[in-house]
Amino acid sequence: MWTKKTKGDEVPFSLIESEILPRVAAKSDIGRCRCVCKQWKSFLSTPTFGKMHLRLHGTTIDDYKVVILDGPTLCTLCPSKPNQQAYILSSLDGLVCLGLPESSQLVFWNPFTGVSRKLASNPHSPFDYSASCHDADVVGFYKDSSSNDYKLLYLSCGGYFGAYIYSHTSDTWREIKIDFDADICDAWSPATLCGQCLYFAVSAYIHAQRQMHWWIICFDVETETFRKICCPPLPDDDDIRSYCATLVLLNGFLHLYVSYTIFINDICSKQCNLWRMMDADGWVKVVAFCDPLDEDNFTMQQRICTASTGSWLAVLDEDNNSFTKINSEDFITHYRHFSSPSFEYTSRRAIYVETLVSPYP
Structure with a gap:
């Protein structure tokens, strides 16, 4: 009835x-x-709904996609200047941070919803956004849990080194103190977010020693302070070349791949050690590889992009612009010699997660 x-x-x-x-x-x-x-x-x-939806939905492999900055994408993002260059700087919770060097602007963009927003200009920096391959500005993307605010750590590396914090909620910038000798740094890796810290692998050529030095710079997002972490020790041998240190997140722990070539008794071999960061910035060796380098057995350095969540990684395939899901154990076995990809590669494509988070506060 x-x-x-x-x-x-x-x-x-x-x-x-x-x-x-x-x-x-x-x-x-x-x-x-x-x-x-x-x-x-x-x-x-509303942005409020996007944040509510993200809290209630966990991320699975099906939520991860590859975004590529090709012609049609740029036409949608910048209809008034469809031919201008754009670079992917970082990504978090479905928001992708883009750099537009021609207009010296930064943009938040959600590829899933198609919504984008230009960030306010930084009044504290004497230089505009730089995308030079040699001194490209570095961005770390994180979420401030105390204020539920998405923030950027922006490191200006061209000419004058400066560190700045951008607030998504207020659309404002402020400069923060740098308490280490940043001017000697030649190259910075992309940021790796682990817990409440952003980590960067940094290299510098020390002319007095005629050597390239590597270390890890850690930025604590709660205290907004930097600290310098020594890399794991190298063997006591002068004939070490092509040293490379690459950060990767495995099973929720920060790891460092250290690879180099070494000459012993006129025999060249490729060494790769995987280290896990422990408390008090210490390191423990997880695994070590050694491959001879000769004409019949030469292992190229693989340059890959990864995204990590839980116990698996998504590894970007450069050839077909897709990615492969792989667990941490298989990753260690199959990617014995790898390093972070070049700026030219990472700036055009990235792995991101599909969410409804809005670029607007």
Whole structure:
């Protein structure tokens, strides 16, 4: 028997807003929910909903995709200047930070929703955004848990070294203190976020010693302070060449791949040690590889992009612009000699996670 619906039978919108809509699948159902009514459409378009949805949905391998800055993508992002260059600087929770060197601007972009927003200019820096391959500015992307605010650590490396913090909520910049000798740093790796710290592998050529030196720079996102961490010790041998240190996140722990060639009794071999960072900035060796280098057996240095969550990694395939899911143990076995890819490579493609997080605060 049909019963007339009364107001008491209606579900309050506050309940729909807080308990029902945030649990709807992003890919399959959000679009249909937008068509229900103007009130739903308006709420589903807010930055608040994007953050609520992210908290209730864990990320799986199906949520990760590859984004490529090709012609059609740039036309969508910059319709007034479709031919201008754009570089991928960092990514977190579905937001991709882009650098536009021609206009000296930074952009937050969600490739899944297609929404983008230009960031306010930095009034504290004497230099504009630089994308030179040799002194490219470095960006670390993190979330401030105390204020639920997405932030950027921006390191200006061209001409004058400066460190700045950008707040997504307030769209403002501020300069922070640098308490280490940053001017001697020649090259910085992309940032690796582990816990409440951003880590960078940094190299510098010390002319007085005629040697390249490596170390790790750690930025604590809570105290906003830097500290310098020594890399694991090398063998006591002068004939070490092509030294390279690369950070990677495995099973939630920060690891460092240290690779180099070494000459012993006129025999050249490729050495690679995987180290795990422990408490008090100490290192423990996890595994060591040694391959002879000759004409019949030569192992090239693999340059790869990875994204890590939980116990697996997504490894970007340079040839077909896709990625492979691999667990940490298999990664260690199959990628014995690898380093971070060049700036030219990482700036054009990246692995990101599909979310509804908005570039707008």
